[in-house]
Each structure stands twice: as structure tokens, then as C-alpha cells.
Amino acid sequence: MKTAVIAITKHGAALARRLEGDRYISAKFRNDEPAHYFEKPIKELTAEVWPRYEALVYVVSLGAVVRTIAPFLKDKHVDPAVIVVDDKANFAISVLSGHVGGANELTERIASQLGAQAVVTTASDVGKTIPVDILGRELGWTTEGEGNITKVSAAVVNEEPIAFVQETGEKNWWRRDTPLPKNIQIVSLDEARKFKTALIVTDRLVDEEILSKAVVYRPKSLVLGMGCDRGVTCEQVEEFVFSTLERHRLSFASVRNLATVDLKQDEPALVEFCAKHKLEMVCYLSEQLKKVPAPNPSATVEKYVGTPGVSEPAAMLSAGGELIVPKQKAPMLTLAVARVNFG
Secondary structure (H helix, E strand, O other): OOEEEEEOOHHHHHHHOOOOOEEEEEHHHOOOOOOEEEOOOHHHHHHHHOOOOOEEEEEOOHHHHHHHHHHHOOOOOOOOEEEEEOOOOOEEEEEEOOOOOOHHHHHHHHHHHHOOEEEOOOHHHHOOOOOOOOOOHHHOOEEEOHHHHHHHHHHHHOOOOEEEEEOOOOOOOOOOOOOOOOOEEEOOHHHHOOOOOEEEEOOEOOOHHHHOOEEEEEOOOEEEEEEEOOOOOHHHHHHHHHHHHHHOOEOHHHEEEEEEEHHHOOOHHHHHHHHHOOOEEEEEOHHHHHOOOOOOOOHHHHHHHOOOOOHHHHHHHHHOOOEEEEEEEEOOEEEEEEEOOOO
């Protein structure tokens, strides 16, 4: 995290110099060590650094920090993490953006560095339960059903029964050193319908009945295997991909990458599609694809490309898992979808 460390006292300056980040120290305590030395009021300094950093660490009293940052608060999704350390390093306090902004984790790290007591008040951390708003974030999972986060979070911390459904994705999502709380019940998607709230990890589209009471996590679990003719357009690729996924009830949010043969690595439509949707394009030699049995081989593809198939073997090779959508055809395009094997 891009971090600014701000200190206004002699002891605070000494502590700031022990922490990682860009140091902003009152000019009264200037020495030969590199830092930004300031003379302006701390509120003016905060106005300058607020939009430039992901985290602000104040070695300043908590009350002064609260009054200082109050005018700049907008939303937990855009506000930087704010941590306060007292002048004697007795406490490191997570003040703002604990989960989404990473303040809780940074607070623990700072406390360890300074030998301080970490103060974290987020209910899910105190209760050592699931942090609904950021579950799986470090694994690349994205979230749907944001409107339900507050409701489901309340149910989690109040120890109400919560359905947890995992159909795909990394299995090591539980990172705490304590057992999964008993109110989190691992069930199937059908069983989840009996619960008032649910957490669902899937790459499938879910119906409105479930979506109305759930937070849905989208792991990067799908690989698009594609073959195409020269001259196809990005718009054709998009329409084919989106319609195919919709027809098979799969979420584009779970697409990890596109896979194809190396002869197509500079195909403008595929390059544009991947750039537009921030997908990696993985290309294989025809000799590599030939080693993966294609369920629906093509003599024409073998004649011109040197392998019986492109879309199916490319998808399976990249995913290391099963083919869940066999080769689909459209003018100038073929598409297959494989699910990643998470072990």
C-alpha cells in the first residue's frame, strides 16, 4: 500500500522514522534523514495527501486525527485507510477503512513493528468470523449482491445461521487460525434456499430468489477457448462470448483468461477483446494442442492449423480442468469453456 506517515512531535518523529512509507514530519524536528518536512497546519497537509495515498498513518492523538479527517470522508470504497499511533507507541489503532481499505491488516503490521497493542474494532475481526465485504479479495474474487452486504454481515456477526455454498474457486479462503464459526453452515445451493441469508461462491448465474438474500462471490474459474477466422471483429467476439455464457448460465465475471493457438496471438479482434476486458490471452503451439483430445475434432482445422481442435483443447489445457461447454460455433468463431481445477 502507498502509505504516508505523519508526525508532529519529537517522539512521533522518531516513531515515524521506524515505519515504512513516505514520512511527513514537522519541520521543528528536521534532521539529515530523508522526509517531507512541513510547517503548515496538519489539516492542510491532510488535504494534500488524502487523495494521493492508500493509507495514512498518524502519530498524533486520536481526537486530533478525527477532527482533522472529518471534512474529507466520502465512502469506505474510496477513503484511504487511516491508522493512529500514540506518541509512546503503546497502541496502533485502526480508525478508517478497516476491511475494504486494509487498515486492520496494516494496523497489525505496525503494532508488530513497534511492539504496540493493535486496536481493531471491526466486528468480524473481533469475532474471528467471515469478513463478508472482502472475502476472497486476495484470491481475486469479485462480489455481486453488494446491496445485501450489510444485511448478511449483520447475520454473520450476530451468529445467525448462514448458508455457505462453494461450487468452485480456491478452497483455502478461510485464513484465520480458528475453526469456521458454527453458524456458518456449508450446504448445497438447493439447501441454501431454506436460509434467510447466504454466501455463495460460484461461476454460475443464480436466480433472483437466491440473489435477493445472498452475497455472491465470483472466483476466476472459467477459461474461454477460442478459434477464429481472420477478419472477425471484436463486436462479434463479444456477442458470441456473452450469449454463449448466458445460454449456459455462466458468469463473465468468473472468466480468468482466453486461450487459443499461437497462430492467433496477433489476431486484432482477440487482442482488442482481451484488452477491453482485462483478460490474459494464453497461446499454445499446435503441437501442444494436439496432445489434448478434442471431443469435437475438425478435419478442416487440422488441415490448416495442424491440430484437430483449437477451442476445446486450448480451454482444457489452460484450465487444467473439465470442459463444461463443448465447442460452440458461430460465423468465423468457435468457443469452448473449461472450469479451472483448483485441486
